[in-house]
Structures are given as structure tokens and as C-alpha cells.
């Protein structure tokens with residue numbers, strides 16, 4: 001299967017006249033259609049809600065779109081909470097799933113009346129000493145061991161820093177009840193970027209069984225079970241994408257097998273997807289600046305790992321389309337690189353592309369989540385603009401590109417950088 005960009009060469013060239021490359025662009029129509037499909041997949045559950053993981057794409061315009069589609073937000077830091085607050089999320093619209101949490105973060109989450117999801121047993125007393133224990137409280141579970149689906153090992157929770165052990169979950173629930181908590185949530189994130197319809201149902205089964213035991217042994221009333229993130233996308237064109245309707249149906253089956261017979265048929269299912277909600281609906285659009293022939297063939301583009309870190313950080317595959325050459329044969333073997341002084345600054349290694357020329361515009365696919373968000377300023381490279389390709393075909397800037405003055409702004413207490421500082 002081939003990946004088809006949501007913008008054409010003509011459109012990209014037109015946009016680039018106003019917003020020079022590189023830029024991130026998001027597809028409003030795709031985001032909305034997918035969000036509706038997620039709602040549909042879990043519509044069997046009365047209290048279902050998706051809490052979009054803000055860290056994946058922290059942009060207020062995109063959060064507003066998801067808010068219109070009925071989503072809440074999952075935050076894990078003070079500034080993410082601030083963005084959620086600014087967008088009009090409050091109370092049960094916000095899940096605060098943090099770890100190693102500073103005092104001020106808990107204080108602000110409490111002020112917003114957000115659901116707080118504790119990452120450690122010691123945080124029961126910590127939270128209590130700061131703001132008291134709220135009526136509804138959640139704990140994050142770490143199952144330990146290896147997380148396996150059939151014969152395929154997905155991840156190693158035993159090596160993950162997150163969550164409470166099984167024994168600690170029981171202790172925490174007892175303690176929280178003593179301190180006045182009435183309603184409980186259970187949360188777990190066992191594997192990242194899973195491209196299989198079995199991940200959520202397998203995780204749900206573990207959490208549902210745990211919920212029944214916690215309820216029976218501690219008397220805690222379980223209000224929600226949060227399957228968190230981890231639902232992946234098909235970055236490679238040969239991968240079979242997840243089918244969210246099948247995933248929702250798989251979770252419904254285990255819900256009816258385990259929770260309903262235990263008299264817990266009123267438990268709400270929450271999700272905290274980031275990648276699945278946004279990744280396919282973002283492109284990083286970049287222009288070819290140079291071609292270089294040494295021991296290998298290199299295509300140098302105006303974006304770099306500072307705009308998209310995943311390939312450099314994880315060796316991740318991101319598909320690349322040369323706009324206007326969609327139908328041409330891929331006969332040109334090359335590495336596609338950015339300009340950082342780091343040899344891992346490569347968007348693709350040994351990739352077959354159509355013959356690329358200087359000035360060609362490339363679309364790097366599936367950058368809508370964990371893309372711009374992971375951007376950094378190494379080598380003084382600046383964050384690129386974020387644009388929204390609106391449903392009516394117009395293009396709106398939703399974050400401007402960083403300028404040198406933005407980059408230097410934190411030197412504004414001294415005179416040395418004077419002429420490069422933002423104008424007062």
C-alpha cells in the first residue's frame with residue numbers, strides 16, 4: 001500500500017509562498033473523522049471518553065478541535081495543564097497522569113479539579129499533605145514482567161519506571177479510602193505504538209480482573225478504567241493499520257465477560273491516546289536544499305531532527321513522498337538528512353525514492369504526534385511553524401515559526417545579546 005499525502009505539490013508550493021518550508025501541517029478533516037470513529041468504537045460504554053495526550057501535539061487549536069469532538073485531555077506537567085485550562089478544559093475534562101510530580105503541578109491540577117492519577121504509593125501521603133485527597137482518585141498500575149500477546153513480546157513493564165506494583169495498588173486503595181476517597185480509577189500503559197487490534201483488549205482483561213479484585217478486597221468503588229495510550233499507527237506503508245472498531249469491540253467482549261458478571265457494568269472506559277488521534281494527520285513539509293555524492297548519496301533538506309526527532313532518537317521509519325513524483329518509480333537510493341552537526345540527523349537511511357532534484361518538496365508522513373512536540377533547539381535550529389489544513393481547504397497558521405529573537409529571549413536579563421533580543 002502506498003501513502004498518499006493530504007496536500008498536492010501545487011498546494012504545498014502555494015502555502016510555501018506565505019509560510020516558508022519547513023512547516024508542520026495538520027489535516028482537520030482527518031483528525032475529526034478519526035475522532036468520530038473512536039467515539040463510535042466505544043459508544044457501547046456509557047461513560048466512555050478519550051483524553052487526548054497533550055504531550056503528543058500541544059497546540060491549542062488542535063485541542064479545540066478535539067474538544068469539539070467530545071474529547072478531554074491528558075496532561076502530565078504544569079504547562080500542559082495551563083494550556084488545557086486556557087482551552088476551557090476543567091474538572092472531569094482533564095486527566096492528570098504525571099510522574100515525579102512537583103508540588104506546584106499537583107496544586108494546579110487540584111485547583112482545576114482534574115482527575116489525578118497517582119504514579120506511586122508514596123504520592124498518597126504527598127498529595128494528601130499538599131491539597132488533601134479528592135473524592136475521586138486514580139492509580140497507575142505497573143504489571144511487571146513482560147507484556148506478551150500470543151508469542152510476540154510487546155514490551156517490558158518490569159523495566160518501566162511508571163506505576164504501582166500489584167501489592168501497592170491494594171495498599172494504596174485501602175489508604176486512599178481511609179483518607180476519604182470515594183471513587184477510584186485504574187490506569188495502565190503497558191506497551192507503546194502497538195500495531196495490533198489485540199493490545200487494548202489484552203490490557204483491558206488484565207485491568208478488569210484487577211478492578212474486580214480491588215473492589216472485592218478493599219471495597220473501593222471503581223468509577224473508571226483508563227487504558228491510556230499505546231495504540232499505534234502504521235508508519236510503514238506495508239503495515240496493516242489498527243482497526244479501532246475491532247479494538248472497541250474486543251474491549252466490549254472482555255468487559256461483558258469480566259466486569260458485567262461482577263456487577264460492575266457501570267464502569268466507564270477512558271483512553272488517553274496521542275499517537276492514534278493525531279500522527280497520520282500531520283506532515284512535515286520540507287524542501288531539498290542540496291544533493292551530495294560521497295561514499296553514499298545524500299539529499300539535504302531544510303528540516304532537521306530539531307523539527308522531528310523520532311528517526312534520530314528511535315531509528316523510526318517515516319515514509320517520504322516526493323511531491324509531484326508520486327507516480328514515478330523509486331530508482332534512487334539515498335539518505336535524507338537535515339543540517340545538524342550530528343550524524344544521526346537523518347530522516348531516512350538507504351531509502352529508495354524517485355530521482356530527487358534540488359528544490360523538490362518532500363512530505364514526511366505521520367508527524368502529527370510526537371513530531372513538532374519533541375522539537376528542540378540544538379545547533380540553534382528553530383522550531384518551524386505549525387499550520388492547519390482546514391476542512392474548507394484554507395490554510396491557517398496555528399503556531400508561528402520560532403525566530404532568532406525567541407531563541408535568544410532567555411538572555412533578556414543581560415546586555416551582551418542586546419541587538420538580537422526581542423524589541424521591547
Ligand SMILES: *Cc1c(COP(=O)(O)O)cnc(C)c1O
Nearest residue numbers: 053097228229230272273274275
Ligand atoms: C505518552 C502517553 C500517552 C499517549 O501515548 P501514545 O503512544 O501517544 O498513544 C498516554 N498516557 C500517558 C500517561 C502517556 O505518558
